[in-house]
Amino acid sequence: MVKKSKSRTQITAKLNYFLVNKSYLTGLLTGFLLGLLFFVLIPKLQEKIKKTDPTNQAITAEKTASVQSEQLISEVTQKVLPEKFDLGVSFGDTVKKLVETGAIDRQKFMDLYQNRGGLPAEFQNLFDEASAEEITVTKENNAILLNLLWPLGIANKTDFLAAGPMKEDSANYASTGGWTLGREDGGKLFNRFPILPLTEGQEKEVVEIAQNIYRPCCGNSTYFPDCNHGAAMLGFIELAVVQGLSRDEIYKKALLLNSQWFPQTYVELAVYFKTQKNQEWNRVNPKEVLGSPYSSGAGYQAINKTLTESGLLPKVEGGGGCGV
Known part of the structure; x- marks a missing residue:
């Protein structure tokens, strides 16, 4: 009887040990499976859902497109607006003559730029002496160059201005009425002085x-x-x-000048040529770009509309208005 009781006790102990360890193993296995579920299977399932969800796909595509657009605009802007470039011409004695004839009033000009930080010495010297130095255009000086070339354009005496579209009522245009830096009103300066004489052939080419x-x-x-x-x-x-x-060189420099004076416009045009015509800016024909389909007010607005609809409209600082 003692042996049987002992045997039963041993069996009961083993059974209890097995049951206890079985619970432990079951818990261990359950924990492993739950960990696998929460940390491996569910994240993978969520990632798969994200990839196939049209909304998430659209957001990802939009972010990618935005980054690509920013990179494109940055690259294009650097090509359109170099830090500086040579204009290929010098002023010679034209500024000196503009001052002598009164097309530029030295004091008015100096006063204007005194309020803008002062006129650089390189430009002040032009009032008194001729310069054979090639004009360099920068972001900082392009507005000054605009105001030095402007009076030459309206005051220099030519046959084509005398017969051109401004021959009637010439004082009432922005270029004449808006020129306030001469000794007389801009309208009185129109086509008046032989500052830069041109031959008949040169006038035709101009x-x-x-x-x-x-x-x-x-x-x-x-x-x-x-x-x-x-x-x-x-x-x-x-x-x-x-x-x-040469004409080709003039168109090339003219495009660079216009780009400085209208940076927003020409960065947009460069983006348009790149995205719509697959043409790099340095490969476009300057004469074509400067023509009415692209550089006129109506032409530019059409390009602007296309870029706006495509979500490719850049934002560029710089440029100025139609006053001094």
Whole structure:
């Protein structure tokens, strides 16, 4: 009887040991399976759902497109707006003559820039002496150059201005009425002084080039210089033709000038050519870009609309208005 009782006790102990360890093993296995479920299977399932969810796909695509758009605009802006460039011409004695004839009033000009931090010495010297140094254009000085070329465009005496679209009521345009830095009203200065004489052939060339160069502030070509940008561009073309630049070079420099004066417009145009025509900015034809379909007010607005609808509209600082 004692042996049987002992045997039963041993069996009971083993059974209890097994049951206790079975519960432990079951708990261990359950914990492992739950861990696998929560830390491996569920995250993978969630990731798969995210990838196949149209909403998440759209958000991811939008973020990717935004980054790509920013990179594109940054690259394009650097190409359109170099830190500086040579204009290919010098002022010679034109600024000196503009001062002597009264097309520029030295004191008014100096006073204007005194309120803007002062006129750099390189420009002050132009009032008194000729300069053969090639003009360098930068973001900081392009507005000064605009105001030096502007009076040349309206005051230089030429046959084409005498017969052109401003021959009637010439004092009432932005380029003449808005020029307040002369000794007389801008209207009285129009086509008045032989500051930069042109031959008949040179005048013809100036007209042909000017008729192909537009500006986005209006619908007129440079041949109709009714605002400061048009008059300044005309002044540049006259200098360039007299100093012997080729037409291709003049269009190239004119595009760089317009880009400085209208940076928003030309960065947009560069984005348009890149995305819609697959053309890099340095490969476009400057004469084509400066034409009415792209550089006139109406042409630019059409491009702007296309970029807006495509979500590719850049934001660029700089440029100025139609006043001094």
